[in-house]
Amino acid sequence: MPVRADRDVPGLIVKFGDYPLHHGVVGAIRSLGRLSVPMYAITEDAYTPAASSRYLRKSFVWPTTGAEDPGRLVEGLLRIGRPAVLVPTDEEAAVLIAEHQDELAGTFLFPRVDPALPRRLASKQGLHELCVEHGVASPAAAFPRSYDDIVAFADTARFPVVAKNREAFVRRRRPAVNGTTRIGTRAALLGLARDWGEEPGVILQEYLPHEEAEDWIVHACFDQDSSSLALFTGVKVRSWPPHAGMTANACVVGNPELAGLAARFIKRIGFSGIIDLDLRFDRRDGQYKLLDFNPRMGAQFRLFENDSGVDVVRAMHLHLTGRPVPQGEQRAGHRYVVENIDLAALLAYRRSAYTTPHAPARASGTELAWFAGDDPLPFLTMLARSVRPGAKHLYQLWRTSRRGSTSTK
Numbered sequence: 206m207p208v209r210a211d212r213d214v215p216g217l218i219v220k221f222g223d224y225p226l227h228h229g230v231v232g233a234i235r236s237l238g239r240l241s242v243p244m245y246a247i248t249e250d251a252y253t254p255a256a257s258s259r260y261l262r263k264s265f266v267w268p269t270t271g272a273e274d275p276g277r278l279v280e281g282l283l284r285i286g287r288p289a290v291l292v293p294t295d296e297e298a299a300v301l302i303a304e305h306q307d308e309l310a311g312t313f314l315f316p317r318v319d320p321a322l323p324r325r326l327a328s329k330q331g332l333h334e335l336c337v338e339h340g341v342a343s344p345a346a347a348f349p350r351s352y353d354d355i356v357a358f359a360d361t362a363r364f365p366v367v368a369k370n371r372e373a374f375v376r377r378r379r380p381a382v383n384g385t386t387r388i389g390t391r392a393a394l395l396g397l398a399r400d401w402g403e404e405p406g407v408i409l410q411e412y413l414p415h416e417e418a419e420d421w422i423v424h425a426c427f428d429q430d431s432s433s434l435a436l437f438t439g440v441k442v443r444s445w446p447p448h449a450g451m452t453a454n455a456c457v458v459g460n461p462e463l464a465g466l467a468a469r470f471i472k473r474i475g476f477s478g479i480i481d482l483d484l485r486f487d488r489r490d491g492q493y494k495l496l497d498f499n500p501r502m503g504a505q506f507r508l509f510e511n512d513s514g515v516d517v518v519r520a521m522h523l524h525l526t527g528r529p530v531p532q533g534e535q536r537a538g539h540r541y542v543v544e545n546i547d548l549a550a551l552l553a554y555r556r557s558a559y560t561t562p563h564a565p566a567r568a569s570g571t572e573l574a575w576f577a578g579d580d581p582l583p584f585l586t587m588l589a590r591s592v593r594p595g596a597k598h599l600y601q602l603w604r605t606s607r608r609g610s611t612s613t614k
Contacts, residue, residue: 207514207531210523211523218247238258245261247269249266306320316479318476358409367410419440425471428477435520443550443551447553452543453543479500479517510539511532
């Protein structure tokens with residue numbers, strides 16, 4: 206059954222914050238645009254890769270930080286004033302839409318959900334509590350409220366441990382750590398904690414050693430009854446930064462056990478819409494442990510498509526516009542590569558003990574995050590905008606190496 210989208214209902218990509226090099230945004234624009242759905246997007250400026258896509262009808266240039274007053278953001282969305290399916294690409298956008306759905310519903314289409322649920326899922330503490338409540342495995346975790354709590358934790362913890370910002374929204378305003386941070390010793394933890402203030406906004410988590418694990422991902426879209434419209438599973442081959450960052454290379458691998466685990470969890474919590482889950486299979490106890498729950502489209506969602514041509518973004522648009530969602534098998538063995546980060550990830554993983562025994566030896570097909578023959582400009586724009594940050598990074602590495610060599614003379 207071919208995918209037949211409603212071409213009278215546009216899609217609007219909603220993102221808050223300054224991160225112009227986002228391949229997921231480009232993927233969503235292409236996915237619906239190739240079905241002749243008119244596409245619009247909020248962009249940082251007029252020269253982002255997304256803004257250069259041939260499938261984008263118009264970009265709304267709206268520089269934001271993600272830390273603005275929610276009322277101001279809602280007003281800005283309503284000023285766009287185009288009836289459209291909203292496609293959030295970050296936690297800030299997903300939470301804003303959920304918490305202000307009554308105000309937005311007159312203009313936009315989006316899955317209706319418990320207004321408090323996306324914020325709780327995006328919170329590391331909220332997700333951990335939901336996992337405990339519903340019997341889903343997750344790493345052991347502590348949520349210190351003071352420096353003394355951290356000292357008490359350090360006295361009994363088994364190092365290394367992992368520190369993460371407790372709430373997704375803190376990363377924009379006052380991040381305690383720059384993403385997932387592995388801390389090797391008690392002294393290192395206490396040293397970092399001195400800068401976290403009187404109320405440290407962190408979660409301290411059990412470290413799951415990558416040499417004893419395999420990283421899996423689940424992308425899915427659920428209807429108002431929390432029943433699956435499309436559900437896919439795959440294995441993460443490489444990420445950047447290594448073992449803790451964005452997917453750089455991944456493959457579609459069927460995993461009925463994992464699919465069932467995800468579907469049951471979604472049913473119990475009553476979520477509707479698109480999800481992106483990161484799980485780590487711990488070989489030591491044979492459990493899939495939920496690390497992250499993104500209540501929105503994931504950047505690598507284009508890895509997954511069924512043999513009817515449906516991905517999670519298409520599934521949501523079809524469902525919200527009253528169209529049937531064609532079913533089908535996922536593209537087993539398909540590979541997804543993020544060109545601008547996978548080479549660095551490949552070099553890092555050569556020194557790693559991490560393995561992915563479930564990944565196919567040879568991919569059945571490859572989708573690139575940036576380059577597409579029918580839409581080449583986003584790739585070229587990405588390259589142009591990467592030159593300056595890349596050069597700055599290399600210069601910083603050079604300065605660091607010179608200081609190191611000077612100090613040894």
